[in-house]
Amino acid sequence: MKNVVLISASPKMAEQSLSKYLLEILEGMVNSPSLKKNTIDVRKSISHHTTDEDFTILSQADALVIAFPLYFFCLPGILTRFLEDYLNFMKKHEIQSKPMKVYTIVNCGFPEPGINLEAARVIQSFSHHIHAYFRFAIMIGGGGMLLEAKDAPFLKKTWRNLNDAFAKILQDIQSDTFDDIENICISVKFPRRLYFMMGNHNWKSLAKQNGLKKKDLYFTPYQ
């Protein structure tokens, strides 16, 4: 029996999060009797002060999947806190890590998936520091659109690619080999110019709903 821990690390409070949604899909695919699954929500773990219990679960994992959105070209602060504290927890309790396999799913609102690479490398570095094995990353561009238009026909191929990538994670978890696997880039096939136009219009529309005018978006309070 292999113990799989899925970590959802979106900083969002109540709003829908792509990271969480993707992990729910992956969780639904973990149905082999040889796999046991646990999920950890980083925001809940920190705000409910249950990190020590969650760190114990994490220390017993055979495989770890961390899903998060890109923040300033790397990890969100809340996930950084969780992983930093986990390393300190391991040192404090003198925990010897199992030969754990680590995967990550990083999504970004920008269309190009490659921008997530440094964030994936941070997870690789984390794996190295806890003596685990980083396997590969699924790097997603145009993430905002995946939830907004998830049933749209033009996203069918993207969702199929995501499902294939998740299947690859599960296959690798159940394998006893450690052959190198390349990171997987997944993007939304949508005209870039139109994506920008829709995104930019969306910000103005949301601001309007809050009683703001277009010019208010450009307010410069500190200079």
Next chain:
Amino acid sequence: MKATIITDKEYSSETFQKLQVSIVTFLKTKGFETEFINIGRDDLTYCMGCFGCWIQKPGECVMNDLMTKINQEYMNSATVIYLCPVIFGQFSANIKNAIDRSLPNMLPFFETRQDGSTMHPPRYISYPKLIMIGYGDNLSEEDRQLFTDINKKHRSHIEVLFYQNTENYIRDAFSDIKLEKVGGHL
């Protein structure tokens, strides 16, 4: 001229103390007024990805804590120097929180850079010169390279240094850096 120095209270090691003294001494000789902001574990709320700083209260975070002061000082300094503990090749959690919550200083829209990648345009005409000084014991070459890539690959107008405890390190490292405001584009 004003310089803001942002530090992490949780990593006040001996290396940090030496680095801090060197920076203050150097900035004084250059005639800077210095503002220190030392961030502790409970000083900043985590960014919650609400985008209120773009669509509710443009230019300001909707959560009122130490970050209000940090953003105010940041935008009114000629240079901002982060003394960064390097953890997993990235910033420590306290420093990363401060960086995440500087999002109000950018505009929400998408733009294409000269290299074809995407960026958010600047909210202001000018920004402080940013300097990241990484420190830590026994930093691996991989973590140093990653820290450099995170900071420099997608942004211009930013300098990355790694503190070395040698005489005149700061003076020498800063010798080619202009400590003055720069244009806004990343």
